[in-house]
Amino acid sequence: MSSLLQMNSITKSYGSKIALNDVSLEIGPGKIVGLLGSNGSGKSTLMKMVTGLLQPTRGALTVAGLPVGLKSKALVSFMPDRPLTESWMKVRDAITFFQDFYEDFDIVKAREMLQFMKLNESDRVSVLSKGMSERLQLTLALSRDAKLYLLDEPIGGVDPVARGKILDAIVEYYNEDSSIIISTHLVRDIERIFDEVVFIREGEIVMHEEVENLRMKYGKSVDDMFKEVYAE
């Protein structure tokens, strides 16, 4: 089966600082992939390059066979580490904004998710708590029928109850024909939903393995493996 995401020898540097070093990665369809790494390991940089927010210094990158650009943007749904909304917006404005610009935005799914997340359409996004704001961002990202979903730290900074809710929403609402990449360093809370994990350290991929293989090969959970890989 053809891959949804193909990264060939991608390098990203800012002057002398190398954020990603010769990264090659292939993700097939129908997978939930954990992109795991400590802070500053290059997870967000990798995601931003897939979405076209950053340009690689070297290497080639394709999404569903298309080079990153205008067409690939229509196939990728990204939940970044900062809001996709503007301060003047109400929740319903944010929904309308996505509906206006993304042909694959599913308004029925969005309304269902808003209910699931206990969000009111009349709420102002500027007064939402961090947890509620993350729920809204997730609702916006998952309400699209995209080919590839990228969620950057979707549970960072939210309480355990909200974490559970967000993880349930991811599993319930993501399009199963597509793939989803979730970056996080909070492995224990989220490992139950992963099919594959990618360990990234200092801008280099140190491991890409199916979770089942990892358990059978090393006899360890993803969290234990994470602690071993990132032990200082």
Added chain:
Amino acid sequence: MMKLLKYDFRRNGTKIIGIAVVLILAQLSIMLLMNDITLITVFSMLAYMIAGVILFITPIRTYSYNLKAYHRKLLPVHPLKSIISPIAMGCICLLILGLIMLIHGYVYLTVYDNTRIFHIIKMYPMDTIMSLLSACWMTINMLITIFLAITIATSIRSKGSFWIGIVVFFIIVNGLTWVDNLLFGGGDWGGFLIFSNESNSSVDGIVTNLNSLPTSLTGGKIGSFIFELVCSVAFLYIMVKLIDRKVEA
């Protein structure tokens, strides 16, 4: 593009309405509290000028914000549309302001029975129209040039990028004014017509220009306009390429 324009307007809606309200209050205060006609004229013009400057700056801030905003960068929308949208917003706002100013001026001149200016307009309708078009073009041209400087500055990831943008802007404006003068002996960058000085004369306080063509129709001015137009298209092309390949959020 209309959708982008809608969201640019919505983001700036409060500010634009605020400017309109303050402008109305200022004009009412000037009318009601002042008696001297000269003072009324000066303060009225000043109020319009301040409103105009704010409305001119608004699309610049909007473009600058959009260039770095994730939710705008992620949209599957051609970069050209994201450049044109704030320009269109600025032009619409300034056109409405200009229209209000013209209506206000017309009412003011009629009330104070100062019809000299109407005679001038009636005598030179072409010059008047071309002057208004020139003002519109000057605004668009200047916005494109400023946007280019912002795009170049944003595409450079270093500490002094803001100052690089300012330097780039002055280099572009002065460089192109110099080339424009060299090629066509034209005026400042971005203005293809002003009432001609050499062909106008003053008789009984009324400017006359009986035997001359409108300045806009002379070869040099047309050449200058085409040069500016070509440069603006080139700037747009450079901006699109930079947004595609160099500007990072």
